[in-house]
Amino acid sequence: MKFSNQEERLDYLLEVFKEDSVQYSSLEVDDDYDSKRMVLRSLMNIRMPGEMPEEVLKVQDEFLEEEAREKGIVTLSEIPTIQEEYHSFHPHADKISVWKGDITRLAAGAIVNAANSQMLGCFIPCHRCIDNAIHSAAGIELREECNCRMNQKRVRFGRRYEEPTGQAMLTKGYNLPAEYVIHTVGPIVGYRLNRKLEHDLKNCYESVLKCCLEHNIRSVAFCCISTGEFHFPNDEAAKIAVKTVSDFLDQHAENFDRIIFNVFKEIDEQYYHALLS
Incomplete structure (x- = not known):
């Protein structure tokens, strides 16, 4: 046809x-x-x-x-590192970038999806969350693969299984420029931030990076996990993201070509700039 x-x-x-x-x-x-x-x-x-x-x-x-x-596919060569853009003295400045834009345009090894515990994508028509944007750009095959993975887990853990906070699940990228999508469920902030929620967000970043190591994915773009619908304070989330990634690179820098902090809002770009410049 x-x-x-x-x-x-x-x-x-x-x-x-x-x-x-x-x-x-x-x-x-x-x-x-x-x-x-x-x-x-x-x-x-x-x-x-x-x-x-x-x-x-x-x-x-x-x-x-x-x-x-x-829309325009964006390659790693088009995104400056913080060494190039900020003249940063960060120990891994040649491997870290901050990029403001649509994550579904990035031709990285993987992009990170801030998912919910059902792990099937957003069912609200044209919702503005990143989960909806990624599934919409990838195509319906992505939801089908997520469902197969979750069904396998339900057989293993029980019919009421939902993905725990802080873990990571790898799928193909399908029609995205990125080869893979790594889905992680971030913590939901209710009344106030606490140590457990901070630890849960740290686990999200660590789980994604460990997933990259396991599958030899050398470049990954992180969205601002939990800062949207899950109400994690943007400034604290940026601090946790930068520290966790920096600590991980201290041990595994040779395994990565680039780690991108993808931001969509001006305020997030300002927080990452302050932390990394």
Whole structure:
């Protein structure tokens, strides 16, 4: 099945995903491209794990890969280290970067997803969380793999199994420029920060880095774990992230080419700049 442009692929995928959803099979959609694209993303977001015909996945992959090219894929060579950008005297300044932008554009060995304990991605249509953004850019194969991994764990640990805070789970990146996604569940801050929550966040960073060692992943981009929907204070989260990564590199610097602190908000960029410059 061949299509000459993105709009033809979008129209095809929209009809397939509408029919697949059953509930929204007769949904009327405005004819402009952006409206159709938002509806397709919403249908992908709400879709439960399950098989989809290979010919549909092929078109979805072509569509998402072209979108990634249009957004602009960012390679490591385009991101300065803190040695180059900040003239930093950090002992690992040649291996650390701070980059502000969309993590789904990064062609790193792995990007880190701040997941929830269900580990299936965000089901809220077009939600602004990083979990939704990563799953939307990767395609529905990512949710399917996450579900298979979680089912294996449920068989081992029990039907009510949820991923504990601070661990890391590796999946393929599918239609992302990154080869892998490493999913970790960060701590949720309720009333106030405490030692346990700080330790849990430290475990997230350590677990991801250990996962990289185990799978020979030499570059990884961290999002600001737990600082969004989970309400971890941004400044304290940055301190924990920098210290944990720095301590880990003291022992394993030769195993990494680059570790990127990916930020989306101006305030986070300022915190990392202050800590690393």
